Amino acid sequence: MGTIVTTNPATEETLNRYTMLTDFEVAKAVEDCHTAFQKWKLETPAARAKIIGQIGEELVKNKSKLAKLMTQEMGKLLSQSEDEVELCAAICQWTAENAPSELENEESDIDEETRGIINYSPIGVIYGIQPWNYPSYQVARYSIANLMAGNGVLLKHAEIVTGTGKLLEEIYLAAGLPKGLFQSIVISHDQSEAVINNDRVRGVTLTGSSGAGRIVAQQSAKALKKTVLELGSNDAFIVLEDADIDQAVEVCVLGRTYNNGETCIAAKRFVVVDAIYDTFRDKFVEAMAALKTGDPMSDSADMGPMARKDLRDDLHAQVQQSIAKGATCLTGGEIPEGTGCFYPATVLENVLPGQAAYDDELFGPVAALIRAEDADDAMRIANDSRFGLGGGILTTDTDKAIELASQHFDTGMVFINRFGLAVPNMPFGGVKDSGYGREHGGFGLKEFVNTKSIVIQK
Known part of the structure; x- marks a missing residue:
């Protein structure tokens, strides 16, 4: 036995x-x-x-x-x-x-x-x-x-x-x-x-x-x-031009790092329209860099450790592969010294097809930033995935977001101006x-x- x-x-x-x-x-x-x-x-x-x-x-x-x-x-x-x-x-x-x-x-x-x-x-x-x-x-x-x-x-x-x-x-x-x-x-x-x-x-x-x-x-x-x-999934959260930037940053940080980033329906790819990309990026990176890992039993930590060392090593290998293929690491991306399976909140920019951060599921606190020309291009990028569990839309135009979610998002779930958490009476599941x-x-x-x-x- x-x-x-x-x-x-x-x-x-x-x-x-x-x-x-x-x-x-x-x-x-x-x-x-x-x-x-x-x-x-x-x-x-x-x-x-x-x-x-x-x-x-x-x-x-x-x-x-x-x-x-x-x-x-x-x-x-x-x-x-x-x-x-x-x-x-x-x-x-x-x-x-x-x-x-x-x-x-x-x-x-x-x-x-x-x-x-x-x-x-x-x-x-x-x-x-x-x-x-x-x-x-x-x-x-x-x-x-x-x-x-x-x-x-x-x-x-x-x-x-x-x-x-x-x-x-x-x-x-x-x-x-x-x-x-x-x-x-x-x-x-x-x-x-x-x-x-x-x-x-x-x-x-x-x-x-x-x-x-x-x-x-x-x-x-x-x-x-x-x-x-x-x-699994590689959920895309679209940030549109009319989004409340501060609210969008708060939702996206929490959506990427809740549960130490180890969530199938976590926000993973952040597809931001060109008009507000630089502003969003700077605030997002600042917020991610401020997060502290530590003892998950304490009140002082923002994130605990990853669940196993091999999972952390796999995630780090995906980060390194993405960087080797052209992505830029804006914060994090290094395995810390010491005891425990910790990994810092990490943001990658210049994320493109062929990189693990674009194509695969990164099951940990690593965010992929992707620049889109406009809302249509953002929707195209969001659906450019073999996965289809969830996704998100950050915008002040709720009616437009509902239309995008209903007619264009090729996923089982879409979250508007919030990150994905289960609701007992709403269907949970994906496609592809x-x-x-x-x-x-x-x-x-x-x-x-x-x-x-x-x-x-x-």
């Missing part, structure tokens, strides 16, 4: 050790989840909603403990970990209050002699493979919707946040969820494929890189399992290499249900 060791990225000290399940234990976990599902699916939506609401209450009750563990395991600021727990509780509250009506049968007359019922039935065990950057939110996002729909849920969490996954399982159980219905299983990649192939598993959802998405999609397709994939399917709201509730047609002769 293998062992997973978790480490504090700020101090590089070992946190805990976890033993991986044996193949027999993995198979038993799937079977136990299926057995629990067989009873859970017969509960009314109202009964399920009551327990979902209690999970939210239990999350709040354990906020300090859970937030501290997340910060220790992956390095986000403690205040942001606390915000994350509150978001998870809000997801539970929205689901408990709204999901029963979303899952109600829909009835209509087909013709004078026939009536129809559309029924939303749970399908079974849903397997989620989740990343480390939002250790609780990523889990709540898919698990709460699927539990509410009547399914069972298995979680394979990222190794570095194994403790958070196990604590969430304890919290769900303490809230009254039946034993076995939600399990955080500590397994290898080979065992993960075996879970996908298990006949008891009916759906697979992954949040991760595009490369991981391709692997899981292929494995799932071979087993004829439906998937929902929320993958950023994946497919939607989470949150009624959309997420119905991704893994059997939309069943029942036709009755009157």
Whole structure:
């Protein structure tokens, strides 16, 4: 049996050790989840909603403990970990209050002699493979919707946040969820494929890189399992000529550095029209250069460490590659000495196609500044990406921004005069290499249900 060791990225000290399940234990976990599902699916939506609401209450009750563990395991600021727990509780509250009506049968007359019922039935065990950057939110996002729909849920969490996954399982159980219905299983990649192939598993959802998405999609397709994939991105935030520059700088700095810059839907490319480019650049660089990295448990740090050293090294290599191909570093761009996986807020200018900062996802606090001729050119650059998760528009003309977002932005989400954060009742997901399917709201509730047609002769 293998062992997973978790480490504090700020101090590089070992946190805990976890033993991986044996193949027999993995198979038993799937079977136990299926057995629990067989009873859970017969509960009314109202009964399920009551327990979902209690999970939210239990999350709040354990906020300090859970937030501290997340910060220790992956390095986000403690205040942001606390915000994350509150978001998870809000997801539970929205689901408990709204999901029963979303899952109600829909009835209509087909013709004078026939009536129809559309029924939303749970399908079974849903397997989620989740990343480390939002250790609780990523889990709540898919698990709460699927539990509410009547399914069972298995979680394979990222190794570095194994403790958070196990604590969430304890919290769900303490809230009254039946034993076995939600399990955080500590397994290898080979065992993960075996879970996908298990006949008891009916759906697979992954949040991760595009490369991981391709692997899981292929494995799932071979087993004829439906998937929902929320993958990486290189989101563009467009700054238009009429933007409030100070507000735009504030939004863009926060959008690039929140969660230590390790967010799939973070602002990453900043496409600024020529008329205000120089003014925006100077203020943006000044604000980024002023940010301080430090102990994420303290109130004095603006950013904590990156989650792992190899991730920091990969990010730095992308910065160096971009510079070698013509980009200019205006601030940051150097690995600091000392303990911890820290990386400074960094701004690159003269970013062009062929550079990692233009073409790829930089999963850390590195901003790519791109000059556009005008609004049309900015929109062209924003869409010049294989990714399509989110994007942003900074402008005082909200109507124009809505038109651009609706008709031209080729992404699943667009944020106007704010940076991207999840909202429990709004669909979350992308297009192109950023994946497919939607989470949150009624959309997420119905991704893994059997939309069943029942036709009755009157």
